[in-house]
Structures are given as C-alpha cells and as structure tokens.
Amino acid sequence: MNRIDAKFKELKKKHKKALITYICAGDPNLRTTGELVLELEKNGADIIELGVPFSDPIADGPTIQRAALRSLKNNTSLADILGLVRQLREKSQIPILLMTYFNPVYQFGLEKLAQAAVKSGVDGFIIPDLLPESGRAASRILKKHKLAPVYLVSPLTSGKRLALINKESAGFVYYVSVTGITGARTSLPQDIGRHAQSLRRYINQPVAVGFGVSNARQVKQLSAWFDGVIVGSAIVSIIEKNIGKKDLVAKVGRFVRSLMAKK
Amino acid sequence: MLPDRNGYFGPFGGKYVPETLMPALAELETIYCQVKNNAAFKKELAYYLAEYAGRPTPLYFARNLTSLYGGAKIYLKREDLAHTGAHKINNTIGQALLALRMGKKRIIAETGAGQHGVAVATVAALFKLQCEVYMGAEDIERQKLNVYRMQKLGTKVIPVTSGSQTLKDAMNEALRDWVTNVRSTHYMLGSCAGPHPFPLIVRDFQTVIGREAKKQILKAEKRLPDYLLACVNGGSNAIGLFYPFYNDKKVKFIGVEAAGAGVNKPHTAATMAKGTIGILHGSKSYLLQDKNGQVSPTHSIAAGLDYPGVGPEHSYYKYTGRAEYVNATDQEALVAFDLLARQEGILPALESSHALAYLKKIAPKLDKNKIIIVCLSGRGDKDMEQIMKREESL
Numbered sequence: 001m002n003r004i005d006a007k008f009k010e011l012k013k014k015h016k017k018a019l020i021t022y023i024c025a026g027d028p029n030l031r032t033t034g035e036l037v038l039e040l041e042k043n044g045a046d047i048i049e050l051g052v053p054f055s056d057p058i059a060d061g062p063t064i065q066r067a068a069l070r071s072l073k074n075n076t077s078l079a080d081i082l083g084l085v086r087q088l089r090e091k092s093q094i095p096i097l098l099m100t101y102f103n104p105v106y107q108f109g110l111e112k113l114a115q116a117a118v119k120s121g122v123d124g125f126i127i128p129d130l131l132p133e134s135g136r137a138a139s140r141i142l143k144k145h146k147l148a149p150v151y152l153v154s155p156l157t158s159g160k161r162l163a164l165i166n167k168e169s170a171g172f173v174y175y176v177s178v179t180g181i182t183g184a185r186t187s188l189p190q191d192i193g194r195h196a197q198s199l200r201r202y203i204n205q206p207v208a209v210g211f212g213v214s215n216a217r218q219v220k221q222l223s224a225w226f227d228g229v230i231v232g233s234a235i236v237s238i239i240e241k242n243i244g245k246k247d248l249v250a251k252v253g254r255f256v257r258s259l260m261a262k263k
Numbered sequence: 264m265l266p267d268r269n270g271y272f273g274p275f276g277g278k279y280v281p282e283t284l285m286p287a288l289a290e291l292e293t294i295y296c297q298v299k300n301n302a303a304f305k306k307e308l309a310y311y312l313a314e315y316a317g318r319p320t321p322l323y324f325a326r327n328l329t330s331l332y333g334g335a336k337i338y339l340k341r342e343d344l345a346h347t348g349a350h351k352i353n354n355t356i357g358q359a360l361l362a363l364r365m366g367k368k369r370i371i372a373e374t375g376a377g378q379h380g381v382a383v384a385t386v387a388a389l390f391k392l393q394c395e396v397y398m399g400a401e402d403i404e405r406q407k408l409n410v411y412r413m414q415k416l417g418t419k420v421i422p423v424t425s426g427s428q429t430l431k432d433a434m435n436e437a438l439r440d441w442v443t444n445v446r447s448t449h450y451m452l453g454s455c456a457g458p459h460p461f462p463l464i465v466r467d468f469q470t471v472i473g474r475e476a477k478k479q480i481l482k483a484e485k486r487l488p489d490y491l492l493a494c495v496n497g498g499s500n501a502i503g504l505f506y507p508f509y510n511d512k513k514v515k516f517i518g519v520e521a522a523g524a525g526v527n528k529p530h531t532a533a534t535m536a537k538g539t540i541g542i543l544h545g546s547k548s549y550l551l552q553d554k555n556g557q558v559s560p561t562h563s564i565a566a567g568l569d570y571p572g573v574g575p576e577h578s579y580y581k582y583t584g585r586a587e588y589v590n591a592t593d594q595e596a597l598v599a600f601d602l603l604a605r606q607e608g609i610l611p612a613l614e615s616s617h618a619l620a621y622l623k624k625i626a627p628k629l630d631k632n633k634i635i636i637v638c639l640s641g642r643g644d645k646d647m648e649q650i651m652k653r654e655e656s657l
C-alpha cells in the first residue's frame with residue numbers, strides 16, 4: 001500500500017487526524033530541508049509536502065513566493081529534490097508529496113518523473129495549476145506507478161466536478177479553505193464546516209484542508225471536519241525569520257509541536 | 264473550428280489554472296457562446312466600436328514608404344487611430360459588455376505598455392465599473408504617460424515588484440487577485456493568451472481588424488493582399504488581422520517578435536525563435552524557459568512585447584506552417600520608428616515598430632504589384648519619453 005493510504009488508515013484506527021506540513025525544498029538550502037523533514041516528523045507531522053520551486057507560482061502568496069525565490073537562487077531542481085527524498089528514505093518512512101506547478105513536471109517528462117519518483121520514495125504529487133480534465137494523462141501515469149495525484153477542490157467547486165476530482169485523485173483530496181492564494185490567515189470562512197459535510201456526498205477518500213491555516217486553534221477546529229489539516233506559509237515564515245540562525249530547525253520543530261497542542 | 268471544445272489549437276492551449284477559477288471560466292464561456300450570435304449583442308458591440316472607438320480605422324496606402332523601398336505596395340491598418348490609440352480597445356469594449364452581462368462590478372487587468380491598461384480603464388469609466396490594473400514596476404517607469412492616463416480615468420494602478428517587474432509578473436499578480444476575488448471580479452485579459460476561453464474571445468473581438476482590412480483592400484485593389492505583417496507578443500493584433508484571411512491560403516502571415524538586443528543575447532523576447540513548448544499563465548504554448556521549466560527573464564525596448572510566452576493559436580500557426588514568425592531587435596525597431604515618422608508623418612508605437620522593421624527585409628524584394636498590409640497596432644506618444652531618454656544617454 002502507498003505510504004499515504006497506510007498513514008490515513010493508521011490514523012483512522014486511532015481516531016486521529018493528519019497534520020500535513022509544507023516546506024519549500026531548497027529554502028534556505030537542501031541540506032536544511034532534509035533536517036527539517038526529520039524534525040517535522042519528530043514533532044508530530046504525519047505527512048510532508050515538499051514544494052518544488054517554480055518561477056511563476058500563481059497560486060502562492062508572498063511568503064511562499066519568497067521561499068521559492070530563495071530556493072531558485074540556489075538553482076534547486078526537481079532532480080535535486082528527488083535526490084534529497086532518496087536520502088531521506090534511509091531514515092524515514094513518512095509519506096512525502098511533491099507540490100509544484102505543471103511546467104517543471106511537464107519539462108521533466110511525466111513517465112520519466114513517475115519512475116524517478118518511485119525510485120526515490122516520493123508518494124504523490126500536488127499540482128495546483130493542473131485541473132483533473134487537463135491532468136487525465138498525468139493521473140493515469142502516476143496511478144500506474146502507485147503514486148497519488150492529489151487534486152484540489154475550492155469552495156466554488158460544483159457537485160459534478162467533485163465527482164470527477166474524486167475519481168482522478170488518489171491518497172486524499174485537497175480542500176482549499178478560501179477562494180484565494182496560499183498565506184497565513186487569522187480567520188477562516190464561517191461556513192467551512194458545512195462545506196466539509198457536503199463534500200462527503202461525492203468524495204469517498206480522505207479530505208485534507210489547507211490554505212490559511214496558521215495556528216493550533218485552527219488546526220483543532222478544522223480537525224473536527226476534515227481528515228487532515230495542512231499548514232504551509234506559517235511554517236515557511238518561521239524558516240524565513242530564522243535563516244542563518246543555528247536554531248532554525250529546532251524553532252520550526254517547536255512551532256509544529258505547538259500546532260498539536262490542542263489537536 | 265479551432266479551438267476545440269476543450270480550448271485546444273492542436274496540441275496548444277487548454278486550461279491550466281487553479282480549480283478556484285473553473286466556475287468563472289465556465290461562466291465566461293457560457294455567456295460568450297450565448298451572446299456571440301445574438302443580434303442585440305452584436306448591435307451593441309458594433310455601436311460602441313463605431314460611435315465610441317471610431318471604427319472602421321483607415322487602411323492607408325503608405326505611398327512614401329512604398330516608393331522608398333521600391334517594391335511591394337505597403338498599406339497600414341491604422342489601429343493607432345482607434346480611441347485610446349491602439350487595437351486594445353476592440354477587446355476591452357467586447358469584454359466589458361460580457362462583464363456587464365455577468366453582473367461583475369469590478370474588473371482587473373495586467374498591462375505591459377499600458378495600452379491595454381488604458382483601454383480597460385476607459386471602458387471601466389464608460390460603464391461605471393470599479394477597476395484595478397497590475398503593472399510591473401519597470402513598465403511603470405518606462406510608460407509613465409499611460410500610468411497617468413489610467414489614473415485620470417479613475418483606475419488604480421498597482422505596481423508589481425516581484426520577478427522581472429514586467430508584464431509576466433503583472434499577469435501573475437492579476438491571476439492571484441482573480442483567484443481571490445473571483446466572485447465579484449472579471450479578469451479582462453489583454454491578449455489572445457491565458458486559459459480557454461480567453462484566446463478564443465480575444466481573437467474574436469480583434470478580428471474586426473482583419474474583417475475591415477479585407478473589405479478595404481478589396482475596394483482599393485480589387486484583390487486580396489499577398490502578405491499580412493504584425494507584431495506579436497501574446498499576438499492579439501496579429502491574430503485579429505490574420506484570422507479573417509485564414510482560409511485565403513495565398514495570403515501569407517508574418518508575425519514579428521521582439522528580439523531585444525538579439526535572439527542570441529541572453530535576454531530576448533523572441534518566443535518563437537528560442538522557445539520550447541511549456542505551460543505558463545493557463546495555457547500550453549511556446550515559452551522561453553530553461554531546461555528545468557523555469558521561465559526565462561526577457562528584454563525588449565517595447566514594454567508591450569516584453570514577455571516570455573505567446574498565444575496558443577500562434578503556436579499552432581507556427582506548428583502547422585500557416586504563419587511564419589520572425590523578429591526584430593530594439594535597434595531595428597527604433598530605426599523603423601524614425602523612418603515612419605519622417606516618411607509618412609506617423610509616430611508608431613514601439614511595439615508596432617517591430618512589424619514595420621521587417622518591411623525592409625521583404626518589401627524591396629517583392630514585385631511592385633504585390634501588396635503588404637502592416638498592422639499599425641498603436642501610436643507612439645506613450646514611447647516619446649523613453650526614446651528621448653535613450654537618445655540623451657547615447
């Protein structure tokens with residue numbers, strides 16, 4: 001079984017929800033990214049999303065845009081990130097998804113990427129500018145290699161499309177909490193619980209919620225409705241504030257632990 | 264009929280956007296299909312194009328330029344004489360009528376040269392829509408006059424300081440705004456690029472250029488032209504001129520891109536010459552990028568051509584050989600600018616100057632009975648300050 005499916009199954013048995021953490025690979029450098037992944041796991045993360053930087057990240061707010069830029073300044077490539085995951089697999093079996101845009105994937109070549117991803121120990125892909133209709137060929141190739149294509153759902157997605165997204169996705173479905181881009185927010189939409197419920201009519205796999213989640217209170221609140229909660233920009237901004245400091249990794253670990261405080 | 268149902272022109276085009284935008288794209292497509300052949304809509308559009316934008320624009324026989332080159336007859340399609348000074352108004356009037364029908368009260372746009380921004384700000388004032396335009400900080404500096412025009416028209420110009428601070432980055436920011444405010448906002452995309460249905464809608468609204476030119480040349484010369492020449496960024500003025508001649512296989516299409524300092528210099532904007540197939544801003548098309556799929560920085564003296572992509576229909580025309588794509592450098596465009604000013608008493612936009620620059624390579628070689636139509640996509644007033652500064656610094 002894919003590591004993602006196994007993780008959700010295990011958590012379900014324990015009546016627990018997944019904490020999914022995003023960091024941008026290569027920010028501030030790949031070696032630190034490797035240490036961060038292990039630290040995130042140690043402090044309670046259940047699943048890791050590794051951002052693969054792209055020059056024009058249209059679904060990202062300023063925090064993740066800056067992280068991608070820092071990473072690109074180091075010339076971090078998709079191939080480098082696959083190499084990092086391969087090294088990490090000697091120490092950790094935490095599920096890892098790569099989150100990027102379609103162009104770097106397309107340039108790498110889908111079949112070639114799927115093979116390399118399996119070899120490295122990557123479990124799935126999140127591509128926010130790839131719609132299930134445009135991604136049919138990509139989903140087929142990923143699934144053939146037991147990799148999870150995770151598609152996104154927005155608060156505006158219709159029932160008919162939810163069914164399609166459920167069909168094309170594997171691992172979990174990514175619910176975008178707001179109409180908007182990534183970035184920490186202090187408040188989330190009022191009607192999010194109602195949305196979560198109506199999703200279940202069409203989606204028969206785990207649903208994780210992300211975009212804007214930044215603190216323990218939100219994690220706890222959202223855990224009541226979703227199978228997983230994704231925290232990105234809030235972690236990335238702690239990395240940003242501590243670049244060059246010796247305790248960067250520990251600080252990120254402490255923050256992630258604090259997210260769990262109320263979970 | 265292209266594009267197909269999913270918005271593809273052969274292998275190019277499609278929709279590569281965040282899920283959040285899907286309902287808005289679907290709504291836009293639905294509304295457009297509903298009104299496209301609707302008599303009332305067509306009448307309203309024709310009314311504004313004629314009475315407000317001043318169409319039809321003349322097809323002017325450039326006698327002096329023709330005798331200077333000593334070859335083919337050169338005609339200029341005078342989009343510079345349309346209201347606001349460029350072809351961009353054809354598209355913004357059309358899209359404003361769609362926005363009104365969708366009940367959207369706010370419009371946003373990206374702009375490079377500021378000509379699209381001005382055309383958007385203009386229809387926003389006319390139709391009482393709230394309007395914000397994203398513009399790269401570098402473009403704000405080099406197209407100051409247009410920034411001030413937009414502001415006077417009541418539009419807020421938002422400087423974009425990310426990336427190369429030019430059109431590409433303005434488009435990123437406009438897309439981010441749209442994802443956030445999609446319920447209330449229509450994104451008035453300025454070229455035949457972006458996700459489906461924009462390449463289709465923008466093309467259709469710009470074909471007024473080619474439909475008029477066809478009638479005008481048939482009247483003046485009793486025959487079709489041999490060449491159509493236009494500058495290409497996203498390619499909306501070019502597709503507008505070309506498309507109505509698509510089935511006239513003897514009419515050759517030439518698109519001229521910006522080479523910047525030269526196609527072999529590190530920063531160019533000649534997407535067709537140097538690009539490979541990739542995905543940016545919602546569609547699959549030729550793209551200037553590195554081997555990892557990171558989009559390359561570009562340079563052109565013409566802010567409206569300074570972009571690493573190109574509309575998917577042009578990629579299809581290149582791929583099938585229906586059109587040929589060439590390029591002109593900054594320097595060649597400046598020479599063509601001066602030449603048109605002195606020969607014909609017309610100051611062209613720096614973008615249009617790229618199309619004019621290619622004349623010297625083909626016009627002299629052609630017989631005197633051949634006909635070339637050049638799309639003079641805009642006027643050069645906006646560029647005077649930039650040219651003045653450049654000449655002072657030499």
Ligand SMILES: Cc1ncc(COP(=O)(O)O)c(C=O)c1O
Pocket residue numbers: 349350375376377378379453454455494495496497498499500501566567568612614615640641642
């Ligand atoms: C006068 C003029 N011509 C041409 C262009 C390029 O756009 P397109 O390739 O869509 O015609 C611009 C864009 O700003 C412009 O202002």
